[in-house]
Amino acid sequence: MAPKSDNTEAIVLNYVNEQNRPLNSQNVADALQKYNLKKAGIQKALDSLADNGKISFKEYGKQKIYIARQDQFDIPNSEELNQMKEENAKLQEQLEEQRKAIRKLEGEIRTLQSNLTLEQIREKEAQLVKEVKEMENKLAKLRGGVTLVKPEDRMAVEEMFLQKLSQWRKRKRMLRDIWDPIMENSPKNLKEFKEELGIEYDEDVGVSLQSFSDLLQRGKKPKGGR
Template identity: 40%
Template sequence: MAADERVLSFLQQQNRPYNAQGVTDHLAQFGVKKAQAQKALDALSEAGKIKCKEFGKTKIYTALQEDGDDLSKEEMEALQKANAELAEKAQAVSSAVRAKQKELQALECSLTVEEIAAKTEELQSQMHQAEEKLHELRSGSKLVTAEERAAVESAFLAATDAWAKRKRMFKSIWDQVSENIEQNAQNLFEEMGVETDEGCNADLKQVQQLMPKRIRR
């Protein structure tokens, strides 16, 4: 049986109002999905085979009555009550789902016994290393190896070289484009959002003096 035929038969047999979710809940055993139920209900309504009443964003569907009249006041009140009950149930289900999701997230974040043991071992190792470092600090031991010192000096030298190179490049370009500009250079830099060494209180020569004499250029 096609989905629209099954939906029509169900509404006629029950002879009471339903929304799409209610129809889906009853016909799920026959393989009817919510999207199919909604599509069938809309098609049947457009074809005039069932009635559809809208209450805000909710659509309520009923089988046609024999007299063909619109719903009575009592039926309308019953529909509104049913809609309110459905909305309340939906809210309760939604809250329950959120609570279960939080529980699941908490469980996923929980550590197993093996993970706790591994984490404990890792923390103990880190604590041991920290204690050794503290002992070295208190005893005045040399904490930086020659390799570490060389790596830092190399990185520092590369950074200052790049700084000097970009400074020269900017000066060369600026000298060419500013020949016919009468505006004060500093004011123009501010308007253009250009940050200069002077504007940042930075001095390349002073920074280069921080390097050991044996590696200065």
Template identity: 35%
Template sequence: MSKSKDATGVSIILNYLNEKNRPYSAQDVFGNLQKQHGLGKTAVVKAMETLAQQGKIKEKVYGKQKIYFADQSQFADVSDAELKNMDSQISELNSQVQSVQQNCRQLETDTDSSFTHCLVATELKELTSSLTTEEMVSEIEELKKECEGYKQRLEKITLATNHITPQEKEKVYKERNRYIKEWKKRKRLATDMMDAILEGYPKSKKQFLEEVGVETDEDCKVTVPSI
């Protein structure tokens, strides 16, 4: 490393120790400054030894471990009264931190509880408005009959020539468009409802759909036809 870089490293380390004003090993200083300033470990060790030799920082040896800290003579003396006042301020701030943390935990609990109530209310509303098993079986049978009628009609249309009048054709297209519009309307209503719920839902949309058992058009590989 060049002399200019050595000098820069020494200045950085001296400022760091004076600013933090707490004991550090050379390994600690290297770990704390390496990422930001790119100082090598050897350069850090050398710089701290140099600063200690120059009396700019203090060095203490504990067995094989060397600890370095700022020269305390550069700092103003603090009276016992000031120390007690600082301890009091620290204690007060710790109490405030604990109070804020408790409030945060309470708010998180309240938010989760509100969301759960909202989700339960939504599910209950859906269940109470749903058909009974007997009603669903009856409706399925009706739909099967209706579907079979359409199949027979389609077969006649396919086999016949000029079987459909322009008026019937127009009627079919109008019915198709009406069903497509209803499809889009219901899909939009369902999407708006889910988006409103998801604003306070802590998980992803995919997890929400799985929990409430909703299958989307995309899950069934179905797309809304264009009109």
């Protein structure tokens, strides 16, 4: 049920005085929806308040702008204004100090949240103890001469390694057979020609076929050795 007209005027007057800024009827209607007031009733209340001199208004074409009467407010003198400015400056300083304190506390909270809890520390400790024990067992087996890789697995890996080395040598030889005659009859600089075609030697990328061959030889035990 909508408020009575006198109650509507009281609500509208109170709102206009509280806002103390230029308002049109739509501004007031939007703000007072919680009172279940219709725009037509608000418009009527605004006009009645203006006619009775309780609020001021001005017309801009078809638009009416309403504002609280300024003579009802105490207007501070220059000394009071200066005092208010000083108080406002002090309040701003206090506000900034509070903000800094809040930021500091938030930083401390983030730091605490990033730290492990006692339960998490214990879980981490248990995990590390388990990993250390596993590594110590593995080290003990290695020191005792236990073979951790089965002979057949080792042979399979070596066989695959030999195949890859063989393919490497074959492809390297094929490239040389084609590339060397081209360079013998080419007037271009070797480095520039390689860059133009996007060709790189093993040495250009820091690898060596011989070093991989030597690696395989070092992995083999000499006959009669332990």
